[in-house]
Amino acid sequence: MRRVKRCAVWAGKLASEVCGRKVPVHQIIAIPCWTVVPGRFYNPRVVAGGGVAGVLEAITDPKPVAMKAAEIKRIETKLGDLCRDVEW
Numbered sequence: 375m376r377r378v379k380r381c382a383v384w385a386g387k388l389a390s391e392v393c394g395r396k397v398p399v400h401q402i403i404a405i406p407c408w409t410v411v412p413g414r415f416y417n418p419r420v421v422a423g424g425g426v427a428g429v430l431e432a433i434t435d436p437k438p439v440a441m442k443a444a445e446i447k448r449i450e451t452k453l454g455d456l457c458r459d460v461e462w
Contacts, residue, residue, distance in 0.1 A: 378403060378418045392452050393445045402429055 378401050386399035401418030410422050421429050 375418060382418070388452060389449050392448045393441070397441070397445075397449075400430075402426060 382399050382401040386397060389397035389399065403418055403420045404423050404426050405420065406423030408420075408422050410420055410425065419429055
């Protein structure tokens with residue numbers, strides 16, 4: 375679980391640097407075909423594969439700041455660049 379938290383901090387810093395503003399990041403582990411007890415709070419949050427949308431609705435700030443398409447594209451590009459350096 376510590377690794378998930380570290381990754382969330384890293385992703386938040388990366389997104390904030392790319393966008394030039396603070397970007398909130400939430401820790402969610404989605405595990406397909408698992409049964410997750412509804413109503414239980416896990417930290418980080420754990421959901422069955424199809425439950426991500428419901429969790430995102432539940433954790434969204436009441437007054438969220440929408441990300442612009444260009445910001446999302448910059449984050450996507452940066453992550454893509456970083457992932458291309460990984461050898462399998």
